[in-house]
Amino acid sequence: MKSYLNVHDIMAINGVSKSKAYHxxxxxxxxxxxxxAFQDTYESKLIGKAVIPSKIYLEFFPNATGNVRALGN
Structure with a gap:
């Protein structure tokens, strides 16, 4: 499972447009x-603004676990 998801991953998992994925x-x-808030952490500042940890994503979209696993590393 990927540790971090980017906009393209969110687009693929949720089937949404790029602007919705950024939202x-x-x-x-x-x-x-x-x-x-993840955006206030040192980890976030180090990695950048274009990702979210899979752990946080799955807390809000628990039904997407299989799709996140399918993305691989």
Whole structure:
């Protein structure tokens, strides 16, 4: 399973347009998990703005587990 998902991964999993995928990415980066928003973490600043950890994505889209696994590494 990929550790991080980018916009193209979100487009493939959700079957949405690029603009909708960016909206999902921005929304999930701003969501607080265990009291911290991913966009505010050191990890986020180091990796960049164009990804979200698969763990956070799956917390909000639990039915997509099989699709995320299918993406591979």
């Amino acid at each position: 999902i990415l921005r929304t999930l980066r701003a969501e607080k998990v265990e009291g911290v």
